[in-house]
Amino acid sequence: MYVYKCISIYSPPSPSLSSLSDHHNRRLPCVPLSESNPVVHLRQTRKRRGSFVVSLSATMSACKDQDPRIHGIKTKIRVVPNFPKPGIMFQDITTLLLDPKAFKDTIDLFVERYKGKNISVVAGIEARGFIFGPPIALAIGAKFVPLRKPRKLPGEVISEEYILEYGRDCLEMHVGAVEPGDRALVVDDLIATGGTLCAAMNLLERVGAEVVECACVIELPDLKGRDRLNGKPLYILVEYH
Numbered sequence: 001m002y003v004y005k006c007i008s009i010y011s012p013p014s015p016s017l018s019s020l021s022d023h024h025n026r027r028l029p030c031v032p033l034s035e036s037n038p039v040v041h042l043r044q045t046r047k048r049r050g051s052f053v054v055s056l057s058a059t060m061s062a063c064k065d066q067d068p069r070i071h072g073i074k075t076k077i078r079v080v081p082n083f084p085k086p087g088i089m090f091q092d093i094t095t096l097l098l099d100p101k102a103f104k105d106t107i108d109l110f111v112e113r114y115k116g117k118n119i120s121v122v123a124g125i126e127a128r129g130f131i132f133g134p135p136i137a138l139a140i141g142a143k144f145v146p147l148r149k150p151r152k153l154p155g156e157v158i159s160e161e162y163i164l165e166y167g168r169d170c171l172e173m174h175v176g177a178v179e180p181g182d183r184a185l186v187v188d189d190l191i192a193t194g195g196t197l198c199a200a201m202n203l204l205e206r207v208g209a210e211v212v213e214c215a216c217v218i219e220l221p222d223l224k225g226r227d228r229l230n231g232k233p234l235y236i237l238v239e240y241h
């Protein structure tokens with residue numbers, strides 16, 4: 001498994017302390033920006049809603065056998081502080097999509113892992129799982145099934161609620177799209193607390209599919225989302241601490 005380690009730091013106006021939160025406003029550990037942490041280089045690129053968009057170029061503590069494509073992927077993911085709410089460090093994959101090589105490398109890495117594994121369905125989670133899931137499904141010869149937010153699918157659905165830090169959300173899947181015995185891969189852009197992937201796996205297992213693995217481009221390991229996957233394997237390309 002290729003795991004890419006990186007330290008992501010947002011330096012607020014005071015450069016002495018750095019703060020990091022996830023999308024749902026959960027605070028991640030602070031990392032001091034100092035001489036003793038020389039691997040992090042911050043570059044202020046432009047102002048946005050009273051905060052700074054910071055281009056993060058962190059030296060990677062990469063595994064020796066890491067695939068060289070991972071580095072290119074990592075550098076194309078933009079981190080946007082304070083989006084969509086103050087304190088959130090948003091991992092923006094739209095900048096990865098602007099680079100055809102990095103986008104293709106991302107898809108290729110997943111395809112190389114799942115080709116020949118007899119996966120019959122790729123389940124993509126709204127919204128960003130719809131970007132990565134379909135090309136993987138086409139390349140490995142599997143059907144693609146969208147798992148959508150409530151009231152978006154026109155046919156009969158089954159639903160699975162899940163808990164976010166502030167409130168609840170829900171995923172739905174068309175009845176009949178996945179059948180007993182299907183071997184499923186769940187695809188999303190990012191795992192934070194793991195609630196979304198957990199709900200997706202529940203939907204698939206309720207209709208008798210076997211979830212083979214979950215695959216995400218990015219993991220926020222400090223939020224321990226893996227612990228909510230009931231031991232199901234998770235494959236990721238890039239970690240943000």
Ligand SMILES: O=P(O)(O)OC[C@H]1O[C@H](OP(=O)(O)OP(=O)(O)O)[C@H](O)[C@@H]1O
Binds near residue numbers: 125126127
């Ligand atoms: O591991 P979790 O804590 O459940 O969070 C991960 C989810 O959060 C993001 O989606 P979001 O909820 O922002 O929905 P969106 O893609 O429709 O904007 C992301 O794309 C994952 O689906």
Ligand SMILES: Nc1ncnc2[nH]cnc12
Binds near residue numbers: 023089190
């Ligand atoms: N920090 C983050 N960036 C993008 N999507 C997210 N989903 C949950 N946390 C997120």
